[in-house]
Structures are given as C-alpha cells and as structure tokens.
Amino acid sequence: MYRNYNMVKVILSYTLISTVITAGEPFNIDQFVHRYMVIHKSKMESSPVVWQEIKEGHLRNKAILYSDLVLDSLQAGSPALDIAVRHFQMLTDMRWDVYDSGDYNMVIKSKPPHNANYNYFSTKLE
Numbered sequence: 641m642y643r644n645y646n647m648v649k650v651i652l653s654y655t656l657i658s659t660v661i662t663a664g665e666p667f668n669i670d671q672f673v674h675r676y677m678v679i680h681k682s683k684m685e686s687s688p689v690v691w692q693e694i695k696e697g698h699l700r701n702k703a704i705l706y707s708d709l710v711l712d713s714l715q716a717g718s719p720a721l722d723i724a725v726r727h728f729q730m731l732t733d734m735r736w737d738v739y740d741s742g743d744y745n746m747v748i749k750s751k752p753p754h755n756a757n758y759n760y761f762s763t764k765l766e
Contacts, residue, residue, distance in 0.1 A: 673720040674711075680731050681707040684738065696741040703734040 684703045689696050710727050714720060 669724065670720045673714060673724050676724075676728070677707055677711050677714065677731075680735065681711070683735065696738060699734065699738045699741055703731070703738060706734060707731060 681704060684690070684700045684707070687696075687700060690700045690704070691697060706727075710723060710731070714723055
C-alpha cells in the first residue's frame with residue numbers, strides 16, 4: 641500500500657510541475673473570437689468559386705458578408721462573449737452549407753398554353 645501511495649505521489653507531483661512549467665498566458669476571449677472570425681473569413685475567400693454565379697459562390701459571399709458584419713460589431717465594441725454565443729453556430733452552419741452545396745439545380749416550370757385567342761362564346765358551329 642505504501643508503494644502505491646508513493647507512485648500516486650510521484651505522478652501528482654510530475655503533473656503539477658509539468659503544468660506549472662508549460663503554463664501560458666491566461667485565455668483571452670477577445671483574441672479567440674477575433675481569430676475565429678478572421679479564419680472563417682479566409683476559409684470562405686480561399687476559393688476561386690467565390691465570385692461565380694453558382695450556388696457555392698453565393699453561399700460563400702453570404703458567409704463573407706456575415707463575417708464582415710460580425711467583425712465590424714466586434715470592432716465597434718460589442719462584447720466578444722456575446723458575439724461568440726450569438727454568431728458562432730450560424731457561421732459554422734454557413735460553412736457546412738458551402739461545403740455541402742454541390743451543384744445548383746434550377747427547375748424551370750413550363751407555362752400553361754395560352755388560351756386568350758380562343759372564343760368560347762362563339763355561336764358558329766364547326
């Protein structure tokens with residue numbers, strides 16, 4: 641039993657010393673949110689399809705504009721935690737929509753035949 645206690649003591653002291661040595665700066669939510677927004681925007685801009693008239697291009701432009709608006713609100717002084725809670729899920733959903741977009745299938749319905757030239761009240765027998 642004393643041997644197990646020594647082993648646990650060694651493991652705990654090693655863990656404590658290693659965490660103290662490798663500890664970095666405290667977590668800063670403002671930097672995290674800003675980096676996330678910049679990475680999201682760069683991922684959406686890094687495709688040659690961005691300005692093309694296809695579904696993926698439209699979705700990428702929509703995500704870029706949305707991230708620009710969120711970055712502007714962050715720069716205007718909105719709290720970073722509020723931005724993270726409100727907008728991160730929407731940004732992630734937009735990114736997945738872009739990745740899953742596939743081809744754009746436009747369905748054009750044919751118009752019904754034009755009946756304006758027919759006189760249904762004619763008394764002429766045919």
